Amino acid sequence: MWAPDQSASAAEAAGVPRHVAIIMDGNRRWAARRMLPRQIGHRQGVEAVRVITRAAGEMGIRYLTLYGFSSENWNRPADEVSDLMGLLKLFIRRDLAELHQNGVQVRIIGGREDLEPDIVALIEEAETLTRNNDRLKLIIAFNYGGQNEITSAVRRIAREVKAGRLDPEAISQETVAAHLDTAGVPDPDLIIRTSGEKRLSNFLLWQSAYAELVFTDVYWPDFSPERLKEAIAEFNRRDRRFGATAPAQSSTGKS
Ligand code: IPE
Ligand code: IPE
Numbered sequence: 001m002w003a004p005d006q007s008a009s010a011a012e013a014a015g016v017p018r019h020v021a022i023i024m025d026g027n028r029r030w031a032a033r034r035m036l037p038r039q040i041g042h043r044q045g046v047e048a049v050r051v052i053t054r055a056a057g058e059m060g061i062r063y064l065t066l067y068g069f070s071s072e073n074w075n076r077p078a079d080e081v082s083d084l085m086g087l088l089k090l091f092i093r094r095d096l097a098e099l100h101q102n103g104v105q106v107r108i109i110g111g112r113e114d115l116e117p118d119i120v121a122l123i124e125e126a127e128t129l130t131r132n133n134d135r136l137k138l139i140i141a142f143n144y145g146g147q148n149e150i151t152s153a154v155r156r157i158a159r160e161v162k163a164g165r166l167d168p169e170a171i172s173q174e175t176v177a178a179h180l181d182t183a184g185v186p187d188p189d190l191i192i193r194t195s196g197e198k199r200l201s202n203f204l205l206w207q208s209a210y211a212e213l214v215f216t217d218v219y220w221p222d223f224s225p226e227r228l229k230e231a232i233a234e235f236n237r238r239d240r241r242f243g244a245t246a247p248a249q250s251s252t253g254k255s
């Protein structure tokens with residue numbers, strides 16, 4: 001079992017962000033550097049997911065979003081796509097019981113229509129089993145793209161307008177947020193990207209409006225709880241102003 005987590009107030013007082021999101025990048029370069037096949041890099045990446053999820057739970061992070069497969073990753077060779085699909089299945093099959101025992105709620109965001117039925121069934125099983133857990137919300141972005149997500153939200157809002165259920169003048173930022181895959185999830189406070197790349201690659205485009213961005217050169221399979229703590233320390237050195245002149249009072253931002 002995981003060590004008990006800090007209470008929400010103790011975690012906040014210790015500077016632990018409420019929502020951390022990670023662009024897990026660099027699996028193939030990690031493998032290439034060791035002259036290993038790339039699937040070993042992806043496999044080690046899953047090990048890092050397990051370690052970091054546990055560390056996040058024990059530190060008292062409430063929401064952890066992990067970018068596992070982008071809507072653009074379909075452009076990779078078919079065998080690599082199939083390895084990545086297989087790893088999501090393996091992760092759910094192997095880790096779901098332990099995540100559930102430790103009070104983790106699992107949610108997968110991204111398009112499901114292009115996924116194989118067996119993956120969709122596993123995703124639904126994971127979400128249903130863990131729906132009432134609230135120690136840590138683990139959100140896995142899989143077949144996710146921020147532009148697709150916003151486009152789908154716009155389409156759904158337009159349908160409500162067309163059906164006469166929504167007045168266009170009543171559409172607010174909250175309306176848009178409520179139609180995203182992340183409805184109900186507070187915006188990330190901290191977005192970390194590993195592997196030295198400095199871009200969002202279509203991750204949480206709407207939700208990242210006021211996130212602090214931390215980039216580290218470490219490849220994802222080498223990312224460790226120590227590195228996570230370093231990124232959080234960097235986050236705590238930042239002044240979050242949210243457009244105002246004085247430093248904002250809250251380290252967790254708006255909900
Ligand atoms: C991250 O590692 C995993 C996914 C994007 C699925 P990469 O596979 O992108 O590895 P690099 O960035 O090419 O080293
Ligand atoms: C972003 O990594 C997607 C994930 C981490 C799942 P990529 O490796 O696909 O991004 P680019 O191609 O370098 O922008």
Ligand code: MG
Binds near residue numbers: 026
């Ligand atoms: Mg990459």
